[in-house]
Amino acid sequence: MFRLLFGRLIFVNAINSGGLVMRSCLRYIFISLMVTGAFLITGCNSGQSDIHADAAGAETGHEGHSHAPGEHGQAVSAGAGETEISNWCTEHSVPESECTKCNPALEAKFRASGNWCEGHGVPESHCRLCNPGIKFPQEEILITQEPEFSGNGIEISLNFRPNAAVCATNDALIQFASAVTAERAGIKVQAVQSAHYESAINAPAEIVFDETGVTVIASTVQALVSRWLISAGDVVYKGDKLAILNSPEIAQLKSSLVAMHARYEVERKELERHQYMNERDLISRAELDRQESAAEQARAEYIGTRGMLLSAGLSESDIDEVIKFGGLSNQFIMRSPSDGLVVERIARLGELIDAGKVFAIVADPRSMWIEARLTEEQIKDVRIGDQLTFSSDGNGIDRIGGEIIWVSRFLDTHTRMGTVRAKVIDPDHALHAGEFGRAKILHATDRVVSLVPKDAVQWEGCCNVVFIKETQDRYRPRKVQLLDGDGPYYQVTDGLRPGEEVVVDGAFLLKTELKKSSIGAGCCGLDPVG
Structure with a gap:
């Protein structure tokens, strides 16, 4: 001094x-x-x-x-x-x-x-x-x-x-x-x-994942987790292997797939012969129509069985291998349907998962939401497009912010509070979902x-x-x-x-x-x- x-x-x-x-x-x-x-x-x-x-x-x-x-x-x-x-x-x-x-x-x-x-x-x-x-x-x-x-x-x-x-x-x-x-x-x-x-509104807030980038992974068949190939916190990309599952239903679907594919191939080749003969007036148009219908039905059944395997968790390449090599085991690999971060492994090793039950969650960590809870009086002054800044409880100096993209039109019946949401792009993955802190919302007025x-x-x-x-x-x-x-x-x-x-x-x-x-x-x- x-x-x-x-x-x-x-x-x-x-x-x-x-x-x-x-x-x-x-x-x-x-x-x-x-x-x-x-x-x-x-x-x-x-x-x-x-x-x-x-x-x-x-x-x-x-x-x-x-x-x-x-x-x-x-x-x-x-x-x-x-x-x-x-x-x-x-x-x-x-x-x-x-x-x-x-x-x-x-x-x-x-x-x-x-x-x-x-x-x-x-x-x-x-x-x-x-x-x-x-x-x-x-x-x-x-x-x-x-x-x-x-x-x-x-x-x-x-x-x-x-x-x-x-x-x-x-x-x-x-x-x-x-x-x-x-x-x-x-x-x-x-x-x-x-x-x-700019009037300032201060309220408690929390960092959460952008729900539009959260993928809930489940199988449409009952399956048992025999081996996890990833851990919570791992970064995965679309098509990466997540876990090895076992299911009797998968063996039946694979068998049906092979049979449907074989039938479709037969009907498709038969249709080609009927078209050849019809061009030379060797068969009637009615016979050609019947064969076209049979070929189309076989194709629909084959595609339907293939779709059931896709929804169960198999990839296109996995299904092609079943058709090519005829593997009919009850074991299959669950793959990630999108890029992101493995947020949670819900199913435990050896657990039998019912059809439709979630066993893992993958989220995009580059896009996050800040959700702030406002009182009935505060939320009246907030508009979409207002700026929101967030500081965590553990670090009140560093602030991050974004633009409000959603304002709740209803209040919680118990707390009489509403939620506003701001989107934050976080390419460096510096934010953590579940982090609590304080939000400040700035609302511009005509006053100078x-x-x-x-x-x-x-x-x-x-x-x-x-x-x-x-x-x-x-x-x-x-x-x-x-x-x-x-x-x-x-x-x-x-x-x-x-x-x-x-x-x-x-x-x-x-x-x-x-x-x-x-x-x-x-x-x-x-x-x-x-």
Whole structure:
């Protein structure tokens, strides 16, 4: 961290007390420089800070967690009792002392008490998919608690904090010694952009396979699995061998196939002779018609038997081999009807499978669905074509997204919730079916809002502010109302106008000097400006 020393810092504030009263307080800071210049940069003892931070993390026992110890917060009064914010796992959004993800040994305790959701692998009292209304006391406190700051002055923000009703530094003036000083301090600005406001809907979601790419494999005959040739998780292609099955019905069908093929060949050759004789008027047209009918009937029976073997699981090449070599064993090979990933082997080795019973499932892993469950009020605002992003419970940083392709037109009779579905193309197979997380659905409206880079927004102590450029050496903090944004931008609903320039690089340094210089604001008689 670098410390910027200003030539002077001017606060200009005004209040409406029967008229506009302008008061200013000038504070002169005398700078002693080792060399001639307008500023001095001194390095902070960052190495020592890192060492102390590592030691503190080790003492609190947060090894293996992706969240920092400071994210748990501190103990806060909660009405009749004391609820410790430190007893909160921000990674999984449950109390730390009850988190089965961080402490798997707790699972047995919840199972023994009957408090366990088998479908989602968490305690029933923690399952937000089955019980969307779950809210822990810590969540209420995290939303309403006062802002906290770490030892180095960097704010710890778990949620957007509401701005104070009045802000003592709103529209205060920060004056550099010169434009050159501001440039050397690394101050860079960017123009405010405008866009249509996107309302955000947050809901629990799950990754599932695209049902249009899921193939359920079954046989139309009763069969016994004598040997599996693949395992769950294997990638297979159309025609690959899946398993060796045995079935008495297959032997009968093979026998019928050979017989039907032989009869068809006889009738076909007989038809050729009848056609030859009819051309020379050696037989009547009626005799030719009868032979054509017989040949067509034999062909239909042969094709029907061949189709029964295909539906049972044999391939065209397998059937041709039966006809060519006359193999009449009751053993046959089940092949994959499509490309994909073997999701599940349902049948067990040696198990007799009834006709039509599923024994394996193959799915295309390149196309996945994100299914989000929305409340009755939320689903009314969602439209096909809206954008949806998903972050898993285990990794809230990486997000994937897609376009909503389906919105349920009915609600679950028990939960009163509906489902929306987005399609995601995943050529790298990075997604996992059954993965739970949170979905955010962005719905565009006609309302226009301003967009600012997230690096430009600073928490000043009572408000979210950005620093507006007036001239090359003059900047003012401006209180803004924020909404969540997509990517590197926040949506600003109040406080900015399109075309204004905000500080992007160096905003934290300006905030640091603003907070230092505002410590004595009351002594200087500064009046807050709302």
